[in-house]
């Protein structure tokens with residue numbers, strides 16, 4: 009990796025890695041648990057190893073970093089170095105996300121994506137709003153949905 013990644017890109021990558029298990033993500037988890045939702049972390053038996061899986065509701069929740077998953081939002085900035093390298097990599101991640109959703113649906117599961125920008129950055133939502141929208145989705149039986157930063161929230 010040392011020969012293909014410059015310092016700025018490396019720090020962006022590390023920031024992306026550190027965004028797992030962030031405080032806001034843990035706050036959402038703990039709030040859902042306190043509301044009586046029971047989940048398992050990173051179930052290997054499921055496509056995409058969801059961050060949270062709710063077997064009783066056949067519901068999977070992913071918390072996606074906006075850079076790695078190529079989100080169309082202010083937290084995503086295309087790297088200025090080796091843009092083609094990153095474009096291919098991020099396109100591959102997006103394609104894999106789509107495949108995972110399809111495989112989950114085929115297995116009778118539904119999926120919610122909570123985007124990083126809903127949890128941090130200037131467009132973040134109140135943690136209570138993220139939790140309330142996630143809880144509403146879990147109860148609703150709705151198929152694929154997502155929660156993103158900005159005024160619109162769930163979409």
Ligand SMILES: [Zn+2]
Nearest residue numbers: 074079081125
């Ligand atoms: Zn985003």
